[in-house]
Amino acid sequence: MYDSENYLTIGEVADRLAISAPTLRYWEERGLLQPATRQSGRRLYGATELRRIALIRIWQESGMLSLDEIATVLAGRTETGHWRDTVHGRLTAIDEQIDRLARARAYLVHYLDCPRDHPAEHCPVVRREVEAYLNA
Structure with a gap:
């Protein structure tokens, strides 16, 4: 169930982390991010998702990783690669x-x-x- 103290909407996340809502939606389409839950069709993000968003941004900015590279690192060891x-x-x-x-x-x-x-x-x-x- 939605608990406003523990979850943020996509707009609130976008404002808090200075990232656009369309970017968050795109990351979701790419499989990099999933909302913690949905309430009435609205994406809601918790602390785990905020940490993941921060990690993606850090890897983009400091590690200069592409989204494909980030997806691979987030996936960990798989049958097709490491x-x-x-x-x-x-x-x-x-x-x-x-x-x-x-x-x-x-x-x-x-x-x-x-x-x-x-x-x-x-x-x-x-x-x-x-x-x-x-x-x-």
Whole structure:
């Protein structure tokens, strides 16, 4: 039975967690989330569901996990896969992105330090990089 002190409507959850109601409905369609109960057709969420929503948001924002990856992690170990494989894959992708960002940062720092007014045209380091790229 509905107990207003223990359950929140989808609108209340959306307001409290700064997430849109359509997003919550979409997560439900994707199987990531289920309301604790329904009362007169209204979705009602309890503490367990609020924790799950918070976890999904954390994984999206800090772990940069896709909804498919989140679904796999939430499912745990299944006959077709293991959540650890998904996490290892995401870590590999993050490491690759860190490497790309470090290279990009090094290039930009060099451009700022380059004494040439037009490093794209006159910098010997840039010229060598372009030649290496063209000859790869």
